Amino acid sequence: MESRLTVNLEKMSQVANSALYLLVIAFFLLGHFMSFYFHFLTVTFFMLTLINVYYLYIQKHHALLSNFGFMAQIRYMIESIGPEFRQYLYMSDTEEKPFNRIERSEVYRKAKNSDSSSAFGSLSAFDHREIKLRHSMFPVEKSTLNSFELTFAQERSIPNVFTITKPFMISAMSYGALSSNAVRALARGAKKSNIPMNTGEGGYPKHHLKEGCDLIFQMGTAKFGVRNEDGTLNDAKLETIATLPEVKMIEIKLSQGAKPGKGGLLPKEKISEEISELRGVPMDKDVISPPAHKECTSPLETLKFIRRVQEISQLPVGIKLCLGRLDEFSDLIIKMTSQKIHPDYIVIDGAEGGTGAAPKPFMDDIGVPIFKALPEVQKILKTHGLRDKLKLIASGKLINAGKHFVALSLGADAVYTARGFMLAIGCIQAMQCNSNTCPVGVTSHNPKLLRGLDINQKSERVANYIHNLWHDHEEMLASMGMHNHQELSESNLYIPAHY
């Protein structure tokens, strides 16, 4: 004889469905013979029964509702709070993606200036799949470190060169992808710590400009803010932006790690009146940028376009791309050498890079990850004698000093991070950047959700994050026995054979 007790959800739902009819009858009788007040319950359960009948016999969209009635809704209800529960309770510290709890809390601790030591042992993987840094037997004194300086466009001898004093910058996030408060908090923090911030491809950088920090103006494939009606470059508009005192460099975005080969995407839920005006787009449609610049049809045309932007802006001009086909990239570099036209810097965005919204296959399966791309780019640049003529910037999930050092050792001169700074201003990785419902107001334009993001308070977090990142940089550099970031090279790395 079966002596185990089990919970049979199917039976339970059948009982519940039948019980509804019986309850209506029971309450009706109670209402009739005991007190008319019972009819409040009669009516309630009668209406519940009607809804249940609709689920069971009329609707055809959900098999579960057809088979089990209203009880099946419990599944959907619990499922809908699954992401929160997993994040709060069930996911281990190391298993969340894209950033696990350890990575996130490291940024939070830096941003809040709280204790940064951990206990007992590392929670990261030592399975010979992660790149590690090699320290020196003879660390140097921190006081002997040289200050960091990187000057863009010094090779081109133009009057408006631009020098950064820390090897990391705030990566491209437009007003549109981010809320106005988030943009301003980042900009104010950048101003406090004197690092530049990229405007993203969101058109005229109205909110970025409010705080007076150094800006890198990004021109996406749709050229918001500097476009003609047909999507080509409007020279006059670019010149106006380039003459703004805050704008120090111009960046031409060719592609992005999160969606290489595809243009930017801003879902219509997030297009406010202000955004539609700044970008010159309608409010009722998703804004999908073209996959490439209209001018850039071949390597040669791309170079001509870079030259044109350099001449109009009279500023250092860079390009941003996610590494795809190597033959094309080398072709572009070969043409740079032969034409004697080169951008002042190249940003290599890893395929792991973040985005406000992108189609899933592009996010998951297209593009080369940053630590694989950097050595290849470095090799091609060196082969064609271009490495000394331009700067290389790396981006893609580089949110802590360790990752920065790996990128710098693999050839980058500086790094960009976007999501690191989002975490610093309070991002909780709710993964809702595309739906205007960001619970902490970082990516939402809903005034009710923006309320919680206090610009001044969060700008302090940004400054703290930068300060503590820089602290880690100095400590690590000293422990590796070096005085300059420029000394970092691949020989400082332990790269596992299977990496």
Added chain:
Amino acid sequence: MNKKIVWTLQIIVAAILLPVGIAKFIHSPGAVYVFTELGMEPAGRYIIGICEVLSGLLVLTEAFAAMGAFLGIGVMIGALIAHTTVLGFSVQGDGGKHIPPLLLVLISCCIITWIRRKQLPFIGKTF
């Protein structure tokens, strides 16, 4: 087209429910008689009055009309039960003049709720 129909119905519902709801608060003799018969004097009279006024006000808004109509259905079903089981259709010899408006409100509320079903909180998206 749907918009015009639904707003016409909403105004009809409000025009009927608001006066009868308010009547229950000002101790109208008819209402007092009915609720005495039902054994719900006076608490039940106030509760139903609140429901009717609330429903009447909600159907006059764009955002909450579905909720108001849904509530209206509930109140009208309750009223039907009262008339069929306790009161009879003719109350105090009035020849059943309450019944046509009652049915009108019930049917109107059903139509409003159906057309605006997506606006119902929580369960709205399941229809």
